[in-house]
Amino acid sequence: MITDEAQARAWLAARPEGTPEAFDRLETLIAMLAQENTVQNLVAAASLEHVWQRHIIDSAQLLAHVPRETLANANLGPWLDLGTGAGFPGLVIAALCPNVPVVMVESRARRIEWLNRVIEALGLRRASVEGRRLELVETRIARVISARAFAPLDRLVTLSARFSTKDTLWLLPKGRMAAKEVEELPRGIKHMFHVEPSLTDAESGMIAGHLLHVGNLKPKKTPSGQR
Numbered sequence: 001m002i003t004d005e006a007q008a009r010a011w012l013a014a015r016p017e018g019t020p021e022a023f024d025r026l027e028t029l030i031a032m033l034a035q036e037n038t039v040q041n042l043v044a045a046a047s048l049e050h051v052w053q054r055h056i057i058d059s060a061q062l063l064a065h066v067p068r069e070t071l072a073n074a075n076l077g078p079w080l081d082l083g084t085g086a087g088f089p090g091l092v093i094a095a096l097c098p099n100v101p102v103v104m105v106e107s108r109a110r111r112i113e114w115l116n117r118v119i120e121a122l123g124l125r126r127a128s129v130e131g132r133r134l135e136l137v138e139t140r141i142a143r144v145i146s147a148r149a150f151a152p153l154d155r156l157v158t159l160s161a162r163f164s165t166k167d168t169l170w171l172l173p174k175g176r177m178a179a180k181e182v183e184e185l186p187r188g189i190k191h192m193f194h195v196e197p198s199l200t201d202a203e204s205g206m207i208a209g210h211l212l213h214v215g216n217l218k219p220k221k222t223p224s225g226q227r
């Protein structure tokens, strides 16, 4: 369990993504976040005192669950991060894996502008923002679907099944209710997901899995009716 900022940085330094360049990008992100948080309410101000633990590694830990071949396979679709908000986990993943296309879905104008500004400042040429409601995003297949603090699991599946194939890895950092959310899925679906422990919060979990079919849930269609 990571319990302080030094341990958080050490965890990343031990990973292949934890290059000096990646640390530089993350330090720039943290400095920009601290500044922007005085202008718009991106994260709880107190959380900035533990920013490595609470936001950076809380996001980066998703990478420990992604097979190397999934990350490296350019033929798979983008990593799709839903409701990226201040940038978590999408911006951190993009900063750590600049060769992976990361698409961040965010509907609020000031957050869209913020995300685009950081992408530009960090030189993340493969990262982009879908600045609209998820319901209006054109269907594409994702290699990973992530979402932190975005929606309950059943709603996430309903809204996002159209971006998923059996190969798409879902990684959903959740709070204390992770196991309950899986348990409350319809019987035909819940076995596809399990809960991994969080490295940054002993009481939190991350829902992981592959959606093999949608069972009784009715996935949303795009306005054009694409699936």
Ligand SMILES: C[S@@+](CC[C@H](N)C(=O)[O-])C[C@H]1O[C@@H](n2cnc3c(N)ncnc32)[C@H](O)[C@@H]1O
Binding pocket: 082, 083, 084, 085, 086, 087, 088, 089, 105, 106, 107, 108, 111, 132, 133, 134, 135, 147, 148, 149, 150
């Ligand atoms: C609680 S915040 C979480 C932000 C970030 N993932 C984090 O953990 O710090 C949820 C974000 O989702 C965005 N959002 C809510 N509904 C959305 C939708 N239907 N489509 C796209 N973004 C949405 C909100 O604007 C907000 O920035």
